[in-house]
Amino acid sequence: MSNAGRSISSHTGAWRAGILSELSPEELEHLAATADSRTWQKNELVFPEGNQPRGVFLLLKGKIKIFATGSEGKPQIIHIARPVELIGFRAMFSGENYRVSAATLEECEIAFIARTEFVKLMDANKDLRDTVIRELAKELGERALYVTKMAQRSVRERLAMSLLELEKVYVNEPINLSREDLANYVGTATESLIRLLRELREEGVIQVQARKLVVLNRKRLEALAG
Amino acid sequence: MSNAGRSISSHTGAWRAGILSELSPEELEHLAATADSRTWQKNELVFPEGNQPRGVFLLLKGKIKIFATGSEGKPQIIHIARPVELIGFRAMFSGENYRVSAATLEECEIAFIARTEFVKLMDANKDLRDTVIRELAKELGERALYVTKMAQRSVRERLAMSLLELEKVYVNEPINLSREDLANYVGTATESLIRLLRELREEGVIQVQARKLVVLNRKRLEALAG
DNA sequence: CGCCTATTTGACTCGTCTCAAATAATGTGG
DNA sequence: CCACATTATTTGAGACGAGTCAAATAGGCG
Numbered sequence A, B: 001m002s003n004a005g006r007s008i009s010s011h012t013g014a015w016r017a018g019i020l021s022e023l024s025p026e027e028l029e030h031l032a033a034t035a036d037s038r039t040w041q042k043n044e045l046v047f048p049e050g051n052q053p054r055g056v057f058l059l060l061k062g063k064i065k066i067f068a069t070g071s072e073g074k075p076q077i078i079h080i081a082r083p084v085e086l087i088g089f090r091a092m093f094s095g096e097n098y099r100v101s102a103a104t105l106e107e108c109e110i111a112f113i114a115r116t117e118f119v120k121l122m123d124a125n126k127d128l129r130d131t132v133i134r135e136l137a138k139e140l141g142e143r144a145l146y147v148t149k150m151a152q153r154s155v156r157e158r159l160a161m162s163l164l165e166l167e168k169v170y171v172n173e174p175i176n177l178s179r180e181d182l183a184n185y186v187g188t189a190t191e192s193l194i195r196l197l198r199e200l201r202e203e204g205v206i207q208v209q210a211r212k213l214v215v216l217n218r219k220r221l222e223a224l225a226g
Numbered sequence C: 001c002g003c004c005t006a007t008t009t010g011a012c013t014c015g016t017c018t019c020a021a022a023t024a025a026t027g028t029g030g
Numbered sequence D: 001c002c003a004c005a006t007t008a009t010t011t012g013a014g015a016c017g018a019g020t021c022a023a024a025t026a027g028g029c030g
Helices: A018-022 A025-034 A089-094 A115-124 A126-152 A155-169 A179-186 A190-202 A218-225 B018-022 B025-034 B089-094 B115-124 B126-152 B155-169 B179-186 B190-202 B218-225
Strands: A037-040 A045-047 A055-061 A064-069 A075-081 A085-087 A101-104 A108-114 A206-209 A212-215 B037-040 B045-047 B055-061 B064-069 B075-081 B085-087 B101-104 B108-114 B206-209 B212-215
Touching: A018 A126, A025 A108, A025 A115, A055 A089, A055 A115, A064 A085, A064 A179, A064 B126, A075 A155, A075 A179, A075 B126, A089 A126, A089 B126, A108 A115, A115 A126, A126 A155, A126 B064, A126 B075, A126 B089, A126 B126, A155 A179, A155 A190, A155 A212, A155 A218, A179 A190, A190 A206, B018 B126, B025 B108, B025 B115, B055 B089, B055 B115, B064 B085, B064 B179, B075 B155, B075 B179, B089 B126, B108 B115, B115 B126, B126 B155, B155 B179, B155 B190, B155 B212, B155 B218, B179 B190, B190 B206
Parallel strands: none
Antiparallel strands: A037 A108, A045 A101, A055 A085, A055 A108, A064 A075, A064 A101, A206 A212, B037 B108, B045 B101, B055 B085, B055 B108, B064 B075, B064 B101, B206 B212
8 A cells, every 4th residue: 555645543533433442552553554545536436326336435524525417317415415424335234236426525645444444343343343243234224214304394394404414514603515415315306305495594594605595594494394 | 931822942943033043943943932922912012112012022923013103203214024033132232221122913922032042042152142243244234235225216117116016025926005104114205105005006017905915917016126 | 894004086276397598716827 | 907707696477387275086994
């Protein structure tokens, strides 16, 4: 492995996906030595649907969208990842190819952890395995319920929900997504999204400055989301 | 444990959820000895959302619906389980309470495997752990994509999709669900579902006999599902 | 046979999508 | 730094899918 990137060890205080929290300092050190991070440009494809995973990506800085392509080519954004989050671990564990694509939304710093390294750690660390199982199961629970939320709510309600979720992704900074990406996250047409955004702005629920959205009235949004 | 039920050992040829396929004959024998099955009536609640899981259910005969309750009380059927399928393992692995409910759709035979038994097996059997991880990851992939399918398709398309899925659940027998359950599975109003069913019947795509639906033209359904 | 529930049909409304076009913003080459 | 090209955002008009409410019909079960 090259040594071009910066070590990941300085990030070990704030794992979001709890999966790596079970590693011992030595293991983490080893991981840091083999997994270098590098900078990615905005709008780069991290991995495309259909490819075979060779490891997992650890997002250290920036945001990444995870999206699937619908039957008519319309992308659906399934998740927006923020630091520090492990990307692409599902496909690696399942032994399948990627079923979704990932692309950077802004300039990012991403570390790559080779499959062999991860497997080695898994074999050596029982707690890590238990954590992986627990996290996968939790995530699966979220996903299963997500269907309910999407299928039963109006676009207006889904937008409110989505804004609340995005607030957690964009901590201490305005939500910054293109109208199209936001529409694909909510699961609606861009035009519909824009109209609803205007209504929310006129009601004083959000502040809009070009692409940047700030939630002003969270209570109201929560009420709208149901 | 009581010995009222029938042993599960006679079912070990056709595990659907591959999770238990990694067990050795001895382990399976032990499981069979501690986990007895019993018969459940139609429309019994296997477990309700919010409860703490004490183990997993193994569906040996019959069908079970897994459903979540939406914000306005409207249930959304997330999955319909058929033999031989493990029910409720997600909550057990995640350490959370059930986030969904399960109810029998017809007379069922269900074995219960206590949490302690399952944990014992997991600790002793590395291949079983790997299988659990792999299966959870696979299922997670399915679920993540499901959102895309639901959000982007019309009710007509979702109905076509659903019928194709249900065909795999009801093997060699007609799909047998109330209109309401079917509507809650597709994610639509009962009246809308009925209208679309009539259209499909008139187009010769399905055969309808009271509650019983038979797919006559799978190709056409696949085309409609997109 | 009759009650109760499930299913079906009809009429109407409303949300959301699509298509078209205008405007704003962003990037590019001279 | 300007003029132009290109893309992103916004607004408008119209059509249609799908939900709701109400009522009729059919089925199932005691």
